[in-house]
Amino acid sequence: MTFELFIFYLFAAVLVFAALRVVTVRNPVHAVLFLVLAFFSSAALWLLLEAEFLALVLVLVYVGAVMVLFLFVVMMLDINVAVLREGFTRYLPVGLLVGLAIVAEMGLVLVRYFVLPPGSAPKPVGPDFSNTRMLGDLLYTHYVYPFEIAAAILLVAIVAAIALTLRRRPGTKHQDPAAQIAVRRRDRVRLVRMDAEKKPE
Amino acid sequence: MTATLLEFWNGLPEDFRIPVLILLKIVAILVPLMLSVAYLTFAERKIIGYMQIRIGPQRVGPRGWLQPIADALKLLLKEIIVPANANRFLFLLAPVLSIGPALAAWSVMPFGHGMVLANVDAGLLFLLALTSMGVYGVIIAGWASNSKYAFLGAMRSAAQMVAYEIAMGFALVGALMAGGSLNLGKIVLAQQGGVLHWFWLPLLPLFFIYFISGVAETNRAPFDVAEGESEIVAGFHVEYSGMAFAVFFLAEYANMILISTLAAVLFLGGWLSPFEGTGWQAYVNWVPGTVWLLLKAAGFLFLFLWFRATFPRYRYDQIMRLGWKVFIPITIVWLFLEGFAILFHLQPWFA
C-alpha cells in the first residue's frame, strides 16, 4: 500500500465516521462539529485528487463560513432535542423514501462507473501546475454565462436573507456618522448675552 | 556528535528521510516562533510601559529579560479549572483548535528565496482558509464554557472576525492580482526593483485595510471588544486558566506575528532588500533576505503594540460599520482600478 493510498483510507474512514456521527449524535452542536470534520476530510480527499483549488475553497466557504452560520443557529436557537425526537416515527417513512432515492441514484452512478471500461487515470501534475489559473481561464470566458447566473442567485440570496431576518426594533438608537460630521457650531451652541446678576458697585 | 548524527541519518530507511527532514524543518520554524511569542509579550509590556512613562517588568533576571520564562512556568504550574457546567471535551478542544491553524499557516510562509517549507501553488488561498478556521476556537470556547460572559464575548468576536475576514480577503485578492500568482514566493518576486516597486504603493488603500483588518481579526486593541475587560471581563476565555489559557494566548500572539509577516510579504517585498536599485545595495549585500523580512515584520508588530498604547477601544457598532460600510466598498472600488491598471500595464508595477 502506498503512502497516498494510506492517506486516502485514513481520511475516507474519518469522513464516513464523522458523517455517521452527524446523524446519530444527540447534541446538535456536536453534530455540527462532526459535519465540520466531515467537510475537512472530504477536502483532504479532493486534494488527493489534485483538485487543489476546490479543496481549499471547500474549507474556506463551507468550513469557514457555512458551518459558522450553522453553529450560530444551533447554539442560539436553544433547540430542545426531546421535542424534536417526538416526530421521529411520524417522519420516518418520508425519510426512508428520500434515503432510498438517494441510494438508488448513487447506485446508478457507481454501476455506470463499474460497467463502462475504465478510462486512463489522469497523469499527476507537476509542482508548477496551477489549477486555479486553469479554472480562471475557463470560468470567465467559456463559462461566463453560468458565472453571471451565479451572481444573480447570490443577489437573490442577499435580498431573501434580509427580507426574512431583518426586524427593525422601534426605539433603538443608532449613530449616523455623516450627520455627526456635518454638524456645525450653530446647530449645537447658542451664545446668549446675559447681564451679570449683580451690577458691580 | 556530528558523526553519530550522520550515522543515524544514514541508518534511516529511504522512505523515512523525507518526513524526518520535514519534521526538523517544522521544529526549526516553531522554536523561533515560540520564542518570538514569549518575547513579544515582554516587548509589549516594556514598550507600553515606556509609552506610559513606566519601566515595565524589570525584576526577573537582568532588566526583566527572564520575565516571559517565569510567566510560562507559572502558567504551567497553575490549575486548569474546568467549570462544572462546561462541556468538558469541547472546552479543552477549543484552545487546540485555535492554535492549530495559527501554527500550520507558517508552512507556506517564504522566509527567503526558495526558503519555504511547503512550496504549494495555492499558498495564499491556503492561508485564507486556515485563518477562517480561527473563528471556531472562539465560538466553541464561548459555548462550551456555559458562562454568559464567555458566550457574549464569543458571539461578539465571531461576528467581528467574519466581518473583517471579508475585507481581508478582498485585500488579499488585490495582492494576488498584482503578483499574478497564489504562491507567496512568486508574489514577493513580482515586487523586485526597490522600495517603490513594492506593492504597498499601488495597493496603498488595500495595504492599510489589510493591516487594520488583521488587527481586528486578532481581536487586538482598539478592536478588542471581545475581551472588553470593563464590560464582559475577558470575553470568550473568561473561564480558562493555566495552560488552557496559555494556549489561547499563544495562538493570539502567533497570529499577530503571522499577520505582520504576511503584511511584509504581500506589501513590503518580503525578503527583498529595501536598498535594491540604489547605490547602497552594494554595502548590504551580505545581509540575508530573512533578516529584512524579520525587520519588516518587527515593524508591524511594533505597530500592534503602539495601537494598543494609543487608541481607546472602538464601540461595537463602530467596528461593524468600519468593516462593512467603509472597508468593503473601498476594496471593491480599488480592485477595479487595479484591474484596469493591470490590463493597461501601468508602469512600473504591472509590466
Next chain:
Amino acid sequence: MLEGYLPVLMFIVVGLLVGSVAIMAGFVLGRRRPDPAKLSPYECGFEAFEDSRTKFDVRYYLVAILFIIFDLEIAFLFPWAVALHRIGVFGLAAMGLFLTILVVGFVYEWKRGALEWE
C-alpha cells in the same frame, strides 16, 4: 503537486499536537483542588440564574448569511485575479458585471439598514 502538501499536513498535525501536549502538561504539572465555588461559572458574585445558552439577536444570523455570500464572492475572485493577464478585457468585463449585480445587493442591504448596529 501532492508532495508539496505533505509538509502542510504534517504541520497541521504538529500544530494540533503542540496545543494538546501543552494542555496535558498543564494537567500533569498543575495542582488540582476543585471546589464548587471555583467550578461555578463566572458571575458577579451571585449564583447563575439560568443556563447561559439563551436565544440571541437575529442580527447575528444575518451577519453570518451575508458573510457566506461575500465569502463566495472572494472564492470567485481568486481564480479571476490569477488569470486576469490571460483573459484580458473580456475577463475584466465579466467580473465587472458579476460585481455590479452583487453591489446592487450590497446597496439594498445598506439602504434597508441591515448593516446598522444600535
